[in-house]
Every structure is written in structure tokens, then in C-alpha cells.
Amino acid sequence: MTSIALFNNKGGVGKTTLAYHLAHMFQRLGHRVLAVDLDPQANLTAQFLSEDDLAVLWHEPQSPAWQEPSAKSPQLFSRVSANTGTMASAVAPIREGLGDIEVPDPVEITDNLWLLAGDLELSAFEDKLSAAWPAGFTGSDPAAHRTTTAFHRTIEQARRAVEANLVLIDVGPNLGAINRAALLSADTVLTPLAADLFSLRGLHNLGPTLREWRRIWQDVVLKVIPSDISAPAGTMTPLGYVVMQPIMRLDRPVKAYRRWLERIPQVYASAVIDQQIPGSPYEVATLKNYQSLMPLAHDARKPMFDLRSADGALGSTQTYVQQCYQDFQALARKVLTRLDEVQ
Template sequence: MATAVRPIMDGVGDIEEVEPVTVTQDLWLLPGDLELSRFEDRLSDAWPRGFTGNDQAALRVTTAFHRIIQRAAERVDAEIVLIDVGPNLGAINRAALLAADAVLMPLAADLFSLRGLRNLGPTLREWRSTWRGTVLPKVPPTISAPQGTMSPLGYVIMQPTMRLDRPVRAYQRWLDRIPIVFATAVLDQEDFTIGQRYEIATLRNYQSLMPLAHDARKPMFDLRSADGALGSTQMLVQRCYQDFKALSEELLRRLSAGVG
């Protein structure tokens, strides 16, 4: 991605087309790079300058990620694009999320995730409103621009401590609060509807699988005995596979249904 925006950062042109890296059959990757941090200031400067619609250079900066993703997806005929962003509300994430039709939020069962949700919801609405109401109508047809939909799809709970397949009580108190905050802060609903399912999945702490996966350079659910997944660890690999399979199926269901 850093290579793709380097002409913009250097002030010598527009985005450069990049070749998606083949990971496996029907799966490709556009790798990020720490060098993208240099693009943050350029994105921050371009955002307000694009409000008038007269500064096409600013609009090309703001839409750079969208256009890189669009070209890469067309190149490999991708049906779904997953955009992985860090836990912040900076200019890089804004530009990346503008390109997203839906937003999936990973959460931990703690105070910081609740505070993050309270900040994220209003910020997404502000970005969406500004983009769709102020900027998008002024983007010339010569520049491919995202719709800025960013529809909240739900959230995934990450790694609560489990006992007999149930979170321990200390975490359960936070888990019980998350749906209310998600409904009010993210979905902007005045009332929380009891029974409404916003949680897509719970992914447990898979213990030793993460370091094994790093060492083997493969997903946790694809580890084999040759990778060090022996005995009870192999049973955990199978459980991990089932958990991620269920997550993927629920995501596809929600995307197909168009619900958040």
C-alpha cells in the first residue's frame, strides 16, 4: 500500500497500481507498511480542502485507498474485500473506512472497549454525514469515490477468560453492558431492544496457538502436528477452526441480508 501512494506523497502523480499478493487459492493480500504513517499528514490536510469540491488533488488523496482497493479487487475479480485497521480514529483509518460498506468491531470485555464504542459511533456518523452530504456530491466523475456507507455490522468479543464455555463473572459484567452501548452510541438508537443480537461471535483465548501460528506463518486453525500442535493442542486447533467457520458464516449471512 505504501508503494501505491508514494507518487502522491512525493508530489509527482496519482496512485500507482499494485499487484495483490497471492496467499492461497482465491485469497489475496495488499500488505500494509509502517511507511504509510507518512501519509497521515497528507490525509489530514486533504480532508477539509476537499469540502469545496474545487481541489481535485485533495480529493484524490482522500479517495486514494478506495481507488487502490477498487483496482486490486477488479484485477483478481474479488467478491469480498476485508480492510484491517488499527484501534484509532486517525486520518488513515478515516480514509480506509470511507471505502467500507460495513464495519465490524472487535471488542474486549473491559472499560476501554466501552469507551471506544462511545467514541466510534458518533465519529462514524460524523464522517458519513460530512462525506455524503458535503464532499461526495462535489466529486467530479473523473475521480472514483466511495459511497462512505460504513454500516455497523456488529461486533466480535475477543478473548474473554472462559470457564465451562462461559465467561467468568468479572468479564460478564462488561459483556452485559456492551449491547446497550452499541445500540445507543453506534446505532444511535434511543432505546435498547432486549433480545436484539448485535454480537456476531465470541473468539476465546486460544492459548499457545498464536505463537505457534506466528512461527509457522499460517492461521491458528490450520496448524498441524509438524507445526507443534500436538495432543490437546490439536483439539484446540479444531475448536478454533469451528469458531472461525461460524464467524465467517454469520458475517456472510449478515452481509447478504444487508443488516447491521
């Protein structure tokens, strides 16, 4: 099994959209994929599931009409039940001091693609994780170790249940305790970027922080975790970055975009890899902006590259859809090649 965290501590770079489409494309390429939503904003879960599904998943009271599936997507409504859990419910016993993780059944999205759903209540786990981090530096507090490994153990057990060979973890845009535990659970890290000043500043923070977390985990914590608690290796190997092209604005000309784009390879190599490498060997791909397809994909509850005429993708838009499919297929294959290279 290989796990990939999609992470950038600068938000608004298309991270969740990338995770959603890669999950679907990896499934098309023959993999059994488990998508994990560890962003407390739960945007990935909202992309996979309808609003009716989310209301049931998050136990929100509904009017009697909620029991009727919508005419547009009746097949989506049966994906969750009142007993389906989330990553927040999985760690709730630890957060409340009542026990250990309770692993939920992953939601089956389609053949060979499952979701461990997110929840805004996951943010309540932040304080518990913050306190457990320093408490886990010695072998005297197994409860702290169960807390810091909770995400890893939940993902591991869910992955085994569905026999997934590829795990995608969507992580929020910050360097807090939830993201530390989430990233330590990942074998590799793929970084979506925009070609702007804010993404470059984010890289300067991201690289040193990941290296420090890795050092503390592997040199201090792993050595004292009891053998009966499954713990991640904490490798977080950088896979590279994907540049997400923005919509060009009149106040942001192409020249400005290219200025930041040309700086990304050097900053990524020095900040994240901690080396000076000529060229851009860590650039995985540059994705076009498919903003015009997003509203159609959202309404149809499917990836942009699956849009059909019945979904409103008419005329020349179908050519755009086909190009989108080819781009994501090429990206997914490049990511798989990178995975083979780092294993």
C-alpha cells in the same frame, strides 16, 4: 464486491488476528478474498509474510544469506519480489506531489486469497490526508479529492485485478485521518471487542465519529467530487461486534468480565447504531481465547485452525485446533449472513 473494515479505536483486542483468520476462512468457504493492510503498524502483513519476505517488500538491506529460503518455509519466500509494492508505495506519488496512485500487484497468499501489503511508511500519509479533508468540501480542489479517495481507488483497482468478491480491510486503533479514509472505503464495519471498560469507552467515541464522517462525506464531499474520480459511497454500515475472550487473570475475576460483557449490547446499540434495541442483535459471536495456539501458528506461518502434528499441535491440542476451525467457520458464515442482510 463487498468490503469489511475490522475496526475498534481501542487497541489490543485481537483485531488483526481476527482479520487474518477470517480471510483464510472466507477463502475456504469459496470466496475470492483480498486482504488489505491499512494499519501503519502493518501487523496483518507480518502475519501473512515471513521476515525474509518483509525485508524484500520493504527494501531493507540484507546480508547475502537473505537470498536463501529458510528450510521451514521455502514456498513462502517467492511471494514477493523487489518490484512488489505496498499501500504506502501506492499513495507515495500523491504524498510527494508527483502524481496519482500507483496500484501494486496484490501478493498471492494461496489460491483465491491475496494481500495488499502494509508498510510503516504509510503513517507519512497522515498529514496529506488531514489537509485534504477540509480542502475537499468544495469542488475547486480535485487534488484533495484524489487524496481522500486514494485508498478506495487502490483497493478497487486491485480487487478488479484479482476478481475478488470480498475485501477485508485491517484498520489501526485510532480516529485519525488515515483511518477516516480507510473506513470511508469500506461498505461495512465489523468491530472486535474485549469485555472491559476500555472497549466500552472506545465504542462511545467510535459510533458518533463514524456517523459524522458518513454525514460529511455523503452530504458534502460526494456532491462535489468530479465524475472522473472514483469515490466510495462511505456507507460504513455496522455489521455488529465480535467479543474476543481474554485470558483470565487472578486480578480480573470472571464476575468483573461478565459485568462489562453485559453492558456491551446496550452501549453498542446506543453509541454505534444510535438506537435503543433490547437484547444483543448485533453480537455476531464470542470467540474463545486460543492463546496457546498462537505461538505454534506464528512459527508455522499458518492459521491456528490449520495446525498439524508436524507443527507441534500434539495430543489434546489437536482437539483444540478442531474447535478453533469450527468456531471460525461458524463466525465466517454469520458474517456472510449479516452481509446479505444489510445489502
